[in-house]
Amino acid sequence: MPRAPPREKRLSPFALVNNRGIYSWLFSFYAPIGIGVVVLYTLIIVVAVLVYRRRKVPNRVHEAHRLELSYVVVLICMATGLLYLTYTAEHKVDDAQAYERPALSIDVTGARWEWLFHYPRYRITNESGAVGRQPLVVPVNEPIAFHISSDDVIHSFWIPEIRFKRDAMPHHTETVDLTFSRRGTFSGSCAEFCGLLHADMVFTVHVLSDSAFRTWAASGGKAAPWRTAS
Amino acid sequence: MIGSLTSTDHKRIALNLGLMSLFYFVLGGCFALMIRTQLAVPGGTFLSDQKYNEIFTMHGSTMIYLFVTPMSLALALYLVPLQIGARAVAAPRVALTGFWMWIFGGLIMQSGWLSTGGPGQDGWFSYAPLSSGTYTPGWGMDMWVLGVDLAALGMILIAVSVALTIARHRAPGMTTLRMPVFTWTALVSVLMVIAAFPMLVVVMSLLFIDRHGAHIFVNFQGSVDYQNLFWFFGHPVVYVMFFPYLGCAAEAVAANAHKRWFGYMAFVLSMMSFSVLSVSVWGHHMFVTGGVTNQYFAFTSTLLIVPAGIEYFDLIGTLLGGAIVMRTAMLFALGFFVQFLIGGASGIWTASPVLDYHAYGSYFVVAHFHYTLFAGSVFGFFAGVYHWFPKVTGARLREGLGKVHFVLLLIGTNATFFPQLILGYDGMPRRIANYPTHPGWQLLNDISSVGAGIIAVGVAVFLANLVVSLRRREAAGDDPWEGQTLEWWTTSPPPRFNFERPLPPITSYAPLLDLRERAAELAERAQEAQPRGAEV
Ligand code: HEM
Ligand SMILES: [Cu+2]
Ligand SMILES: [Cu+2]
Numbered sequence: 001m002p003r004a005p006p007r008e009k010r011l012s013p014f015a016l017v018n019n020r021g022i023y024s025w026l027f028s029f030y031a032p033i034g035i036g037v038v039v040l041y042t043l044i045i046v047v048a049v050l051v052y053r054r055r056k057v058p059n060r061v062h063e064a065h066r067l068e069l070s071y072v073v074v075l076i077c078m079a080t081g082l083l084y085l086t087y088t089a090e091h092k093v094d095d096a097q098a099y100e101r102p103a104l105s106i107d108v109t110g111a112r113w114e115w116l117f118h119y120p121r122y123r124i125t126n127e128s129g130a131v132g133r134q135p136l137v138v139p140v141n142e143p144i145a146f147h148i149s150s151d152d153v154i155h156s157f158w159i160p161e162i163r164f165k166r167d168a169m170p171h172h173t174e175t176v177d178l179t180f181s182r183r184g185t186f187s188g189s190c191a192e193f194c195g196l197l198h199a200d201m202v203f204t205v206h207v208l209s210d211s212a213f214r215t216w217a218a219s220g221g222k223a224a225p226w227r228t229a230s
Numbered sequence: 231m232i233g234s235l236t237s238t239d240h241k242r243i244a245l246n247l248g249l250m251s252l253f254y255f256v257l258g259g260c261f262a263l264m265i266r267t268q269l270a271v272p273g274g275t276f277l278s279d280q281k282y283n284e285i286f287t288m289h290g291s292t293m294i295y296l297f298v299t300p301m302s303l304a305l306a307l308y309l310v311p312l313q314i315g316a317r318a319v320a321a322p323r324v325a326l327t328g329f330w331m332w333i334f335g336g337l338i339m340q341s342g343w344l345s346t347g348g349p350g351q352d353g354w355f356s357y358a359p360l361s362s363g364t365y366t367p368g369w370g371m372d373m374w375v376l377g378v379d380l381a382a383l384g385m386i387l388i389a390v391s392v393a394l395t396i397a398r399h400r401a402p403g404m405t406t407l408r409m410p411v412f413t414w415t416a417l418v419s420v421l422m423v424i425a426a427f428p429m430l431v432v433v434m435s436l437l438f439i440d441r442h443g444a445h446i447f448v449n450f451q452g453s454v455d456y457q458n459l460f461w462f463f464g465h466p467v468v469y470v471m472f473f474p475y476l477g478c479a480a481e482a483v484a485a486n487a488h489k490r491w492f493g494y495m496a497f498v499l500s501m502m503s504f505s506v507l508s509v510s511v512w513g514h515h516m517f518v519t520g521g522v523t524n525q526y527f528a529f530t531s532t533l534l535i536v537p538a539g540i541e542y543f544d545l546i547g548t549l550l551g552g553a554i555v556m557r558t559a560m561l562f563a564l565g566f567f568v569q570f571l572i573g574g575a576s577g578i579w580t581a582s583p584v585l586d587y588h589a590y591g592s593y594f595v596v597a598h599f600h601y602t603l604f605a606g607s608v609f610g611f612f613a614g615v616y617h618w619f620p621k622v623t624g625a626r627l628r629e630g631l632g633k634v635h636f637v638l639l640l641i642g643t644n645a646t647f648f649p650q651l652i653l654g655y656d657g658m659p660r661r662i663a664n665y666p667t668h669p670g671w672q673l674l675n676d677i678s679s680v681g682a683g684i685i686a687v688g689v690a691v692f693l694a695n696l697v698v699s700l701r702r703r704e705a706a707g708d709d710p711w712e713g714q715t716l717e718w719w720t721t722s723p724p725p726r727f728n729f730e731r732p733l734p735p736i737t738s739y740a741p742l743l744d745l746r747e748r749a750a751e752l753a754e755r756a757q758e759a760q761p762r763g764a765e766v
Binding site: 082083089163167171200 | 279280283352353357359360365366448449450453454487488489490491492493494495496518519520521524525528529532533535536539540542543545546547548549550551552553554556564567568571572575576578579582583584585587588590591592656657659660661662663664665666668747
């Protein structure tokens with residue numbers, strides 16, 4: 001039996017979903033299975049070719065119904081196993097809102113060609129665009145409700161550090177709960193082609209300790225604690 | 231010349247379709263080289279952002295609408311009647327009309343290059359509302375929409391002709407369960423074209439109206455609708471771009487192992503389950519929209535393991551106990567199967583929503599579909615070319631050049647696309663004209679760009695091989711590889727009505743192999759009878 005996805009120890013009582021952790025958990029099954037299948041079949045094919053390369057007379061075997069049927073059963077079991085793992089992980093990620101009550105919420109709006117990060121509670125709005133290159137600032141280990149939307153075409157809000165993205169659709173708000181489990185500075189980008197300067201829709205993510213985040217928020221977004229502390 | 235362009239001979243139409251598709255392969259390849267030149271360095275300046283967007287869009291669109299898909303149909307249109315012992319296709323004028331519609335579709339799509347606003351520039355699936363008149367004005371984009379529309383209509387007509395041929399013109403004795411492996415792959419492909427392409431025609435027509443004031447695909451629901459409609463076509467088409475090449479590879483393996491394809495019934499069933507599943511998986515392109523039921527589409531998509539797994543079982547069964555000859559066609563066929571493993575495994579990967587939340591829209595996906603389309607289908611295509619070139623032209627391709635071609639393509643393909651798997655995992659989005667300096671990215675992109683150059687050299691060797699082999703012909707004879715199916719019964723190239731001598735009895739999906747096996751049995755029995763008598 002697979003172990004349950006690990007929980008981050010230092011998470012606040014409300015945070016139940018560590019996005020990066022769940023991805024890694026699923027990765028640890030899919031990657032070895034995938035690589036194993038590719039290597040195994042490649043080996044069988046190469047060896048079969050080398051062994052039967054110089055034969056003069058081929059055999060005439062061209063059916064093996066029993067064997068093939070058992071093999072199909074194995075394949076179905078494999079698909080079932082993979083689906084079980086996927087559903088277990090997806091249930092955690094997608095239903096986070098059902099059991100989390102984030103204190104912090106951030107409105108993320110994609111607009112050609114920048115991101116707006118609006119913190120209603122602190123009346124802060126950061127723009128990722130060419131002018132300010134302002135970052136997304138978040139506290140570590142705390143669930144955050146992101147309200148993702150778009151002002152024009154479809155964009156996709158992607159932060160590789162937490163292995164997650166969600167489309168920003170016009171005139172629609174998607175809400176997802178996400179938790180950052182490591183402090184540091186990361187990058188994010190737009191993952192849905194949105195026209196001319198799609199490549200420029202990159203942004204910086206600062207994941208801060210709780211106190212550093214509070215300092216930043218209290219300063220109305222003026223402080224830059226990531227410069228000093230690290 | 232004119233006669234050749236208006237001929238109703240299926241072989242002539244198919245050859246014209248194939249040659250034109252091949253031209254688009256080279257054109258799309260030139261676009262690919264421009265993409266890779268731009269991405270060789272971070273912050274590349276070889277192309278402007280606008281030009282880059284046009285180039286990657288036209289690369290993908292040319293490859294899909296004008297090369298791999300029509301080439302599938304060209305192979306089907308040429309080979310199916312020969313394999314089922316038909317004198318001609320049903321409704322040849324329908325096929326000819328389809329060919330011309332596709333020709334104009336392609337020309338119209340490419341004519342966008344003449345507009346000041348540029349040709350199509352929103353990617354090969356041109357999501358709305360980006361592709362609406364508000365965000366992408368200009369007649370270049372209109373031409374893209376109309377071109378795709380017309381090309382799709384044309385391909386439906388060609389598919390109808392092939393499907394009717396299989397329904398009505400099989401030779402006596404050619405039951406559906408005696409149809410050769412390639413014919414089965416062609417049959418499911420044309421049925422999927424008929425089932426799914428009308429949806430593309432509808433979407434493109436709606437998009438055209440939308441662009442001219444109707445505003446159909448607006449807001450959240452409008453953009454989700456566009457995606458649902460598009461991918462209802464868009465996933466089945468990836469199987470149209472796969473099955474006939476699988477058929478090519480399977481026929482090449484069978485001929486070069488001197489055995490009939492293993493597990494025929496299971497193979498046919500797997501084809502059918504593939505095509506049924508393929509119309510129920512489209513939502514796996516939309517996991518990150520929040521607009522579809524991810525669990526359902528993860529379920530159907532992951533189940534694709536089963537029919538895909540059967541293909542490999544049958545391949546291995548064919549190889550075991552064979553008398554294998556490593557001709558170029560065999561090399562490409564094995565390359566197809568082995569490299570498609572990576573395409574398939576990465577496909578099952580992205581079928582898991584949680585993994586796809588990270589992979590979607592990144593270079594991981596670019597690597598995934600090039601491992602299926604390039605490392606897969608294009609290798610299968612070359613297997614087919616080396617296998618059937620003697621039938622089509624009466625001359626053989628040079629084996630030496632063929633092997634050089636194969637080795638270059640093998641190295642180039644993996645050098646180009648393997649690094650992209652890592653880049654995508656590491657966070658590089660697709661469709662970006664520039665990437666920032668990021669540890670490791672430049673090296674991986676450079677390997678990828680060098681790989682693309684190696685592919686280009688490989689393709690040049692192939693084109694040279696075509697020219698050399700046609701100029702200084704090595705006559706092939708009617709059946710150079712001990713073929714197993716009816717096309718090897720007729721002359722090379724086949725006459726206008728395909729068969730001049732009566733067909734052999736059709737006793738299975740490999741009738742010519744049956745003949746040879748029976749002849750061998752008779753000879754053995756005769757030998758057993760003789761020496762005994764001499765001893766006494
Ligand atoms: C010479 C070999 C090839 C190279 C080097 C190559 C390279 C690339 C690259 C780098 C991209 C990504 C562009 C971007 O996202 O910015 C791309 C996109 C694409 N390629 Fe290729 N490619 C090759 C052959 C093919 C073939 C044979 C096919 C089809 C059968 C194909 C189909 C596509 C498609 C559909 C896209 C997506 C376009 C889009 O995003 O709208 N490519 N190719
Ligand atoms: Cu974008
Ligand atoms: Cu799909």
